Each structure stands twice: as structure tokens, then as C-alpha cells.
Amino acid sequence: MDLRIAVLPGDGIGVEVVDASMRVLDVVAGKFGHKVHAEFADVGWAAIDKHGTALPASTREICKRNSAILFGAVGLPDRDQTLPQKERPERVALLELRKGLYANLRHVLLPPGLASRCPLKMELIQRGIDIMIIRELTGGLYYGQPQGISGASPDRKAIDTLAYSESEISRILKVGFETARKRRKRLTSVDKANILATSQLWRELATAMGKQYPDVQLEHMYVDNASMQLLRRPSDFDVIVTENTFGDILSDEASMLAGSIGLVPSASLGEPGADGTSSVPFYEPIHGSAPDIAGQNKANPVATILTVAMMLNYTFGLSKEAAAIEKATFAVLNAGKILTGDLGGKSTCSEVTDAVIAGL
Ligand SMILES: NC(=O)c1ccc[n+]([C@@H]2O[C@H](COP(=O)([O-])OP(=O)(O)OC[C@H]3O[C@@H](n4cnc5c(N)ncnc54)[C@H](O)[C@@H]3O)[C@@H](O)[C@H]2O)c1
Structure with a gap:
């Protein structure tokens, strides 16, 4: 080729x-x-x-x-x-x-031979760390409109908009499911569905798409919990799929584990x-x-x-x-x-x- x-x-x-x-x-x-x-x-x-x-x-x-x-x-x-x-x-x-x-x-x-380089205690990483993090990169808070600072001090206001369309969510979820299918067949979809409308739509679409991938075990996790579980039980994660801002933060956190x-x-x-x-x-x-x-x-x-x-x-x-x-x-x-x-x-x-x- x-x-x-x-x-x-x-x-x-x-x-x-x-x-x-x-x-x-x-x-x-x-x-x-x-x-x-x-x-x-x-x-x-x-x-x-x-x-x-x-x-x-x-x-x-x-x-x-x-x-x-x-x-x-x-x-x-x-x-x-x-x-x-x-x-x-x-x-x-x-x-x-x-x-x-x-x-x-x-x-x-984390290569097993380099376990001592991982900042976590040995007992937490005995089963190894091998995580694929998939972050949505073109939507969410980074690009949503309106965005900006208005007014005069001390009454200025700042606004950022978190917006996602069904098609934007579905295409990244698909990458998540397809990637999990080629790996250990576990997909963690990370959202904040207890608070955010975009996350509620995200979770609904992830659940529906999960039916087309019966071989992939799908779990939903709130982003605050995910940031904690990555340090508590990193070996349990296979593929993580999440939106832009959550992915930015979680992928940097996870990178430290390598x-x-x-x-x-x-x-x-x-x-x-x-x-x-x-x-x-x-x-x-x-x-x-x-x-x-x-x-x-x-x-x-x-x-x-x-x-x-x-x-x-x-x-x-x-x-x-x-x-x-x-x-x-x-x-x-x-x-x-x-x-x-x-x-x-x-x-x-x-x-x-x-x-x-x-x-x-
Ligand atoms: N995608 C990119 O091109 C990209 C990403 C991050 C930072 N930057 C730019 O790079 C410059 C330096 O940024 P920084 O210092 O914050 O981050 P950095 O990643 O370049 O370095 C951070 C630390 O990690 C070490 N390090 C990084 N990669 C290494 C490697 N392959 N082997 C051994 N040690 C390694 C460095 O020596 C340094 O101590 C800045 O101008 C920044 O804007 C570019």
C-alpha cells in the first residue's frame, strides 16, 4: 500500500x-x-x-x-x-x-514494567491501565453562541453557551461504540445528565445506540464521578466517550496515569x-x-x-x-x-x- x-x-x-x-x-x-x-x-x-x-x-x-x-x-x-x-x-x-x-x-x-512511574499506589493499578479516551472536539462550550463579556464594570456579565445537536452527539457516540467493539467491549459514556440538558440528550442517544451494539457493555457516568473513578479504579475503564469540555479535563487527568x-x-x-x-x-x-x-x-x-x-x-x-x-x-x-x-x-x-x- x-x-x-x-x-x-x-x-x-x-x-x-x-x-x-x-x-x-x-x-x-x-x-x-x-x-x-x-x-x-x-x-x-x-x-x-x-x-x-x-x-x-x-x-x-x-x-x-x-x-x-x-x-x-x-x-x-x-x-x-x-x-x-x-x-x-x-x-x-x-x-x-x-x-x-x-x-x-x-x-x-501504562506499560506494566513502568508501574512505578504511575502516580497511583500499586494496589490500585495491579490490573493494568489501558484506556482510550474519546473527546468530542468541535462542539459544546468552545464554539456555542452567544459567547462573550458585556456591560460595564462592576455589572459586567459573561456568557458561554453549551449546545449540541443530535447529529453531533450521535457521530461521536458511534466512534465510541465502534472503538469499544474493537477493544475490550466496554464503553463509559460520561455526562452530567442530572443537571445539563445537553447531557440528557446525550444519555438518551447513547442508550438508544447501545441497542445496536449488544456486544458492547455500556455504562453511564456523571463527569464528577468519572474524575474520581479514574483515580480509584482506572483498570475498569476501557473506552470513555464524552463531550468537549469534560473530555478536555478528563483526558489530561487520565494522561498522567501513563x-x-x-x-x-x-x-x-x-x-x-x-x-x-x-x-x-x-x-x-x-x-x-x-x-x-x-x-x-x-x-x-x-x-x-x-x-x-x-x-x-x-x-x-x-x-x-x-x-x-x-x-x-x-x-x-x-x-x-x-x-x-x-x-x-x-x-x-x-x-x-x-x-x-x-x-x-
Ligand atoms: N500540540 C502542540 O503543538 C502543543 C501542545 C502542548 C504545548 N505546546 C507548546 O509547547 C511549548 C512548551 O509547552 P509546555 O512546556 O507547557 O509543555 P511540554 O509538553 O512541551 O513540556 C512539559 C514538560 O514535559 C517534558 N516533556 C514533554 N514531552 C516530553 C518528551 N517527549 N520526552 C521527555 N520529556 C517531555 C518537558 O521537558 C517539560 O518539562 C509551548 O510553546 C506550548 O504552547 C504545543
Whole structure:
């Protein structure tokens, strides 16, 4: 198969971790008889310095004509401060490239060999942690209208609107059920149906859709309870599906359970052509550009390597190839000998990458 990918390393460690993951991808593609067509493009400060903007037209074009986008990270805090909020690279590049992508998936997996890196007590994580969090990304409080601050002090008023349509809720619930079906067949739908109208509609639609997925065990959970249960009994969660704001908070909370921000991959998915947009699936590690360790070969490449595995799975349907990457990566982590500094090791980004490739 031809794997056509737009590759946007961006700033800081984005460059190192994307390079590492592309090395892994090349080896897997070679082993399984695929051809990688990677088109590299500038984004973030790397693009501002060359083209005067964080997302040049040439980069948009490259993204549009490929089947997937592999993204490193953008932003450099010292330089970001010199720009107004809305012109900062993270805002400009991420908002634009993720437009129309309504499903954000984060895979939080604690390798058993790294259990001591998890902030929870051993007795709470004995059965392991492997959670796929699915956050709705294009609706809810972030986009609802009216929104803003009006009036004069001290009588100003602020308003945000939480709105969801049936179709927006149904399409993300479907991603939840389909994902659960391919995993351990448990779906936790998180809402606040005791208070919010949007959550009441959400719960009604989830219950109805559950009838089409008799093989998936559906449970409903209030968001306040979910934030507590994630820390009390994380092993019980398989797939979590929730709306934008709840997902923003819960996915950050859950990411901590993996042991390091350098281990968590993510995907943002939509339906190509839906809403008149041609949304290209967007894959990135959840971490930023980490300027404190950039350019020193210290970054943990695992999140980006696992991001490539997600890309093979979700965009190209290559589950065996994805599984091969995951197996080789977790073997390295579980062995506990070749680890980067964020995991208490002394190995470099290149050494971890070499070890994963050796395992392939
Ligand atoms: N999607 C994105 O592009 C994205 C996401 C988050 C932050 N950012 C940007 O990145 C810049 C730095 O942000 P930050 O410092 O808040 O977050 P960060 O994720 O870059 O770093 C937070 C801490 O985690 C460490 N870390 C992160 N990834 C690591 C890895 N792979 N291996 C080892 N250690 C790792 C860093 O060294 C740092 O100590 C900012 O400009 C921010 O706006 C971009």
C-alpha cells in the first residue's frame, strides 16, 4: 500500500520525535511491503522564520493532498509571548489543521514494567491501565453562541453557551461504540445528565445506540464521578466517550496515569468530505515542544512512535503493522533498560528508537 503522509515536525523536540517515528515507520513499511510517501512541511516557528506565518499556504496544500498528517509540536514559550494570543503558532496551526475533526482519541496505556512511574499506589493499578479516551472536539462550550463579556464594570456579565445537536452527539457516540467493539467491549459514556440538558440528550442517544451494539457493555457516568473513578479504579475503564469540555479535563487527568507525558499518542479524526470540508486525519503526541530538552537528544520518542501506530490503524487500516510497532515499543519499555530521562533512564531519543527498531 502507498502511505501518503504530510509530515510536520514543527518546533523544539517535535523535530526529534517525528524523525524517530519516521525511522520506525520506514522499517515497518519495508517489512510489510508498503511504500511511504512522506511530504515534509514547515509549521510553527520553523514556518514563521521561513515564510512569515505559522501555517503557510504551501503547508496547507501539502496537508490537503495527503491521507494523514503527522505532527510534532509547535510553540516556543519565549517567542510565543512576542505575539498576540490569536497569532501564536499553537492557535494558528492547530485550530486550522484540526478543523472539522470531531473525534479526539488519546490512548493511555501504562506499560506494566513502568508501574512505578504511575502516580497511583500499586494496589490500585495491579490490573493494568489501558484506556482510550474519546473527546468530542468541535462542539459544546468552545464554539456555542452567544459567547462573550458585556456591560460595564462592576455589572459586567459573561456568557458561554453549551449546545449540541443530535447529529453531533450521535457521530461521536458511534466512534465510541465502534472503538469499544474493537477493544475490550466496554464503553463509559460520561455526562452530567442530572443537571445539563445537553447531557440528557446525550444519555438518551447513547442508550438508544447501545441497542445496536449488544456486544458492547455500556455504562453511564456523571463527569464528577468519572474524575474520581479514574483515580480509584482506572483498570475498569476501557473506552470513555464524552463531550468537549469534560473530555478536555478528563483526558489530561487520565494522561498522567501513563507515567509520562512522553508516552501518550493521539489522533483527531473526522469524516473526509463531511460538512463540506476535507478533513485530513491529524496525528500527534500529546506533549508540546519541550524547549527545556530540545536539541539534546533527550526527548522520549515513544508517544510519537505510538502515534504512528494509531495512524496505521485508523487511517490505513493496517492493524498488524500497528500491532508490530506497539509490541516492539512496549517490549523496550517493559524491559526497563533503555529509557529516556522522563522515565528515570539515561538513554537518548536515538537509543530508544534504535531499540524499538531492533525489536521489529
Ligand atoms: N500540540 C502542540 O503543538 C502543543 C501542545 C502542548 C504545548 N505546546 C507548546 O509547547 C511549548 C512548551 O509547552 P509546555 O512546556 O507547557 O509543555 P511540554 O509538553 O512541551 O513540556 C512539559 C514538560 O514535559 C517534558 N516533556 C514533554 N514531552 C516530553 C518528551 N517527549 N520526552 C521527555 N520529556 C517531555 C518537558 O521537558 C517539560 O518539562 C509551548 O510553546 C506550548 O504552547 C504545543
